[in-house]
Amino acid sequence: MSLLSARRRPLTALAVCAAALALAAPASAVPEPVAAPAAVLPYQDASLPVPDRVADLLSRMTLDDKLGQMTQIEKDALVPQTDLAAYRIGSVLSGGDSTVSPNNAQTWADTYDSLQRTALTTPLGIPMIYGIDAVHGHNAVRGATLFPHNIGLGATRDPALVQRIGRAVAEEVSGTGIDWDFAPCLCVARDDRWGRTYESYGETPELPSALTTFITGLQGDTLGAGPASVLATAKHYLGDGGTAGGVDQGDTRLSEADLRAVHLPPFREAVRHGVGAVMLSYSSWNGVRSHANKYLVTDVLKGELGFSGFVVSDWAAVDQLDGQSGFTGAEIATAVNAGVDMVMVPHDYRKFLTLLRGEVTAGRIPQSRIDDANRRILTKKFQLGLFEKPFTDRSYTATVGSAAHRELARQAVRASQVLLKNEGGVLPLPKSAKLFVAGKSADDIGNQSGGWTVGWQGRSGPVTDGTTVLQGIRAAVTDPSRVTYDRYGNGIDSSYRAAVAVVGETPYAEGRGDRPGGLGLDQEDLGTLARLKASGVPVVVVLVSGRPLDIADRLPDWRALLAAWLPGTEGAGVSDVLFGDHAPTGKLPVSWPRTSAQEPVNEGDGKDPLFPYGYGLTYSGAGPAPTPAPGACTARLRTTSSWQGGYQAEVTVENTGSAALTGWAVDWDLDGSRVTSLWNGALSTADGRATVRNAAFNGSLPPGGTTSFGFTADGTAGTPGLHCAGG
Numbered sequence: 017m018s019l020l021s022a023r024r025r026p027l028t029a030l031a032v033c034a035a036a037l038a039l040a041a042p043a044s045a046v047p048e049p050v051a052a053p054a055a056v057l058p059y060q061d062a063s064l065p066v067p068d069r070v071a072d073l074l075s076r077m078t079l080d081d082k083l084g085q086m087t088q089i090e091k092d093a094l095v096p097q098t099d100l101a102a103y104r105i106g107s108v109l110s111g112g113d114s115t116v117s118p119n120n121a122q123t124w125a126d127t128y129d130s131l132q133r134t135a136l137t138t139p140l141g142i143p144m145i146y147g148i149d150a151v152h153g154h155n156a157v158r159g160a161t162l163f164p165h166n167i168g169l170g171a172t173r174d175p176a177l178v179q180r181i182g183r184a185v186a187e188e189v190s191g192t193g194i195d196w197d198f199a200p201c202l203c204v205a206r207d208d209r210w211g212r213t214y215e216s217y218g219e220t221p222e223l224p225s226a227l228t229t230f231i232t233g234l235q236g237d238t239l240g241a242g243p244a245s246v247l248a249t250a251k252h253y254l255g256d257g258g259t260a261g262g263v264d265q266g267d268t269r270l271s272e273a274d275l276r277a278v279h280l281p282p283f284r285e286a287v288r289h290g291v292g293a294v295m296l297s298y299s300s301w302n303g304v305r306s307h308a309n310k311y312l313v314t315d316v317l318k319g320e321l322g323f324s325g326f327v328v329s330d331w332a333a334v335d336q337l338d339g340q341s342g343f344t345g346a347e348i349a350t351a352v353n354a355g356v357d358m359v360m361v362p363h364d365y366r367k368f369l370t371l372l373r374g375e376v377t378a379g380r381i382p383q384s385r386i387d388d389a390n391r392r393i394l395t396k397k398f399q400l401g402l403f404e405k406p407f408t409d410r411s412y413t414a415t416v417g418s419a420a421h422r423e424l425a426r427q428a429v430r431a432s433q434v435l436l437k438n439e440g441g442v443l444p445l446p447k448s449a450k451l452f453v454a455g456k457s458a459d460d461i462g463n464q465s466g467g468w469t470v471g472w473q474g475r476s477g478p479v480t481d482g483t484t485v486l487q488g489i490r491a492a493v494t495d496p497s498r499v500t501y502d503r504y505g506n507g508i509d510s511s512y513r514a515a516v517a518v519v520g521e522t523p524y525a526e527g528r529g530d531r532p533g534g535l536g537l538d539q540e541d542l543g544t545l546a547r548l549k550a551s552g553v554p555v556v557v558v559l560v561s562g563r564p565l566d567i568a569d570r571l572p573d574w575r576a577l578l579a580a581w582l583p584g585t586e587g588a589g590v591s592d593v594l595f596g597d598h599a600p601t602g603k604l605p606v607s608w609p610r611t612s613a614q615e616p617v618n619e620g621d622g623k624d625p626l627f628p629y630g631y632g633l634t635y636s637g638a639g640p641a642p643t644p645a646p647g648a649c650t651a652r653l654r655t656t657s658s659w660q661g662g663y664q665a666e667v668t669v670e671n672t673g674s675a676a677l678t679g680w681a682v683d684w685d686l687d688g689s690r691v692t693s694l695w696n697g698a699l700s701t702a703d704g705r706a707t708v709r710n711a712a713f714n715g716s717l718p719p720g721g722t723t724s725f726g727f728t729a730d731g732t733a734g735t736p737g738l739h740c741a742g743g
């Protein structure tokens with residue numbers, strides 16, 4: 017049993033002192049722990065304010081200690097493991113394909129604790145922080161609960177649900193020891209040909225902004241204040257979803273006003289939620305790589321938005337800055353001076369540290385920048401409680417894949433389903449009906465989970481434990497023997513009440529999912545659908561995909577179309593809707609193009625999509641929308657930035673009445689200026705006045721509750737008399 021407990025228990029002063037002695041000298045010289053508690057150094061004293069602990073620790077650190085804290089290494093690149101201490105490395109990650117064997121929660125926790133024990137053998141005993149992409153559950157771990165990918169969560173329009181999901185993910189991640197999640201992606205997907213569209217909550221700034229509640233779910237109301245608090249990461253800053261042609265890691269060509277209006281609001285909201293880390297985007301803005309953009313990273317993110325956490329680079333993104341493979345001292349200096357605090361190297365840490373040290377000693381990276389980066393990183397480590405509780409809290413390990421989390425995921429799957437067509441009310445299906453089920457994704461947990469699933473790209477097949485759509489159907493019906501399944505539709509005849517075709521995309525991630533050539537169904541699906549159509553049986557299509565697909569020309573052959581997105585492990589959430597146990601409530605988080613040639617197509621761009629942003633049907637008889645109750649509200653405007661000829665403002669709406677609001681409207685005299693863009697609300701103008709009504713997701717306000725919308729306008733910022741009416 018090591019001196020340092022294997023559980024995440026508070027390390028007493030005595031234990032810390034004894035541990036420091038034990039680790040600094042051979043075991044034979046270690047004295048018996050002294051009876052009286054020894055004095056600890058200020059940075060080890062949890063009763064002191066974090067800034068004081070940071071200052072004390074910083075004063076004790078060598079340059080190598082500081083450079084090591086700015087270094088993040090892939091677990092599998094750490095050979096030998098003792099290099100973690102020898103090079104003072106402050107962070108480890110598991111990239112998309114990094115795993116443990118056997119792949120289960122226990123092994124992940126043991127691996128984490130082993131690495132942490134090594135990290136704590138350094139003279140100052142600074143704990144390492146371990147990051148991973150838990151982007152739709154703890155998806156690296158076989159058996160973990162996998163929730164719908166973000167595009168499906170965007171369809172729920174439910175910030176509270178997303179926060180609960182964040183909490184569940186935090187528990188499963190904590191149960192494996194890991195303390196940092198590279199999530200949420202706050203990308204605003206503007207072109208669905210982009211391979212990461214499914215990682216986006218939606219095409220407008222309002223949805224990612226509203227669903228930053230995931231951050232609170234992960235971190236808690238205050239980072240480290242409660243158990244199972246996991247550091248969240250707002251990514252990828254800035255404009256990753258706005259590149260020309262939807263090319264991953266491409267160039268976002270926008271004016272500053274439009275970049276601010278479309279892509280910045282979710283990060284502003286993330287900072288408001290206290291997000292602890294921000295990851296930069298591989299992409300560029302008007303030809304300048306985000307990782308080299310000091311204006312965006314230091315002036316806007318850290319300055320204007322007041323982000324006080326730390327900025328991490330993306331995987332080997334620094335290597336891209338000079339257009340050559342590998343990284344150089346110049347690239348490292350460019351990125352660190354732009355505002356990168358921690359570099360995800362992720363492999364050659366010896367070369368990286370040599371070059372980084374060279375840039376500092378040559379004066380090309382000022383010591384003040386190194387100290388600022390360390391202050392930011394160490395502040396988060398102290399706030400997370402890593403110095404007091406450096407090891408896995410094994411009480412959370414059993415939450416991985418737990419029934420409670422799976423039930424939450426099933427609820428999220430139900431809420432994410434978007435019904436796009438229901439001719440003749442073919443849905444909901446009767447549970448007594450004789451049904452035919454077909455399609456490559458009907459019985460495939462890998463397809464329904466998508467990318468970032470037990471591997472970076474994910475894959476088809478039984479990749480993890482869960483319930484397929486077909487299994488959900490069979491569990492829901494009265495007599496499972498009346499459900500026939502054939503992947504290709506062979507054997508169907510007119511005796512069936514309906515045919516359910518579960519088709520769409522096979523897993524992919526990042527650039528490998530870019531589809532510049534079109535978004536059509538693949539040949540297998542088209543063949544299956546043709547067989548079903550030929551039978552004359554009503555066809556219900558369930559589309560399992562990471563984005564809208566080109567289906568307009570096939571739609572007339574289908575009686576119903578349900579967008580299921582990438583539901584994850586709980587496929588029964590789809591059948592809950594197919595059989596009407598839950599009426600569909602999802603709304604499109606992205607516009608659905610008539611063909612991919614229409615891309616990019618987004619709300620308010622004047623194009624005519626097949627289905628507009630916010631579209632979604634429900635079952636007739638599912639009950640009327642709630643009638644708004646009378647209420648009072650106030651609106652307060654704050655100018656958040658201004659530039660030559662224009663400004664940006666944020667308006668906070670507060671329910672000052674005693675009854676809950678189900679909607680609100682704010683109006684003001686434009687006084688000659690023009691609103692050039694708006695998010696988190698719906699704008700109308702008439703007779704020189706602007707009126708902003710709530711968006712679908714932020715209309716409900718409890719008494720005392722607040723929400724906000726933002727806009728950019730030309731002219732100079734003023735203090736218009738805002739009038740708020742509650743409904």
Ligand code: GLC
Nearest residue numbers: 110111112149198251330331
């Ligand atoms: C990837 C992704 C990023 C992820 C990182 C670590 O390339 O761009 O979203 O967090 O590398 O896996």
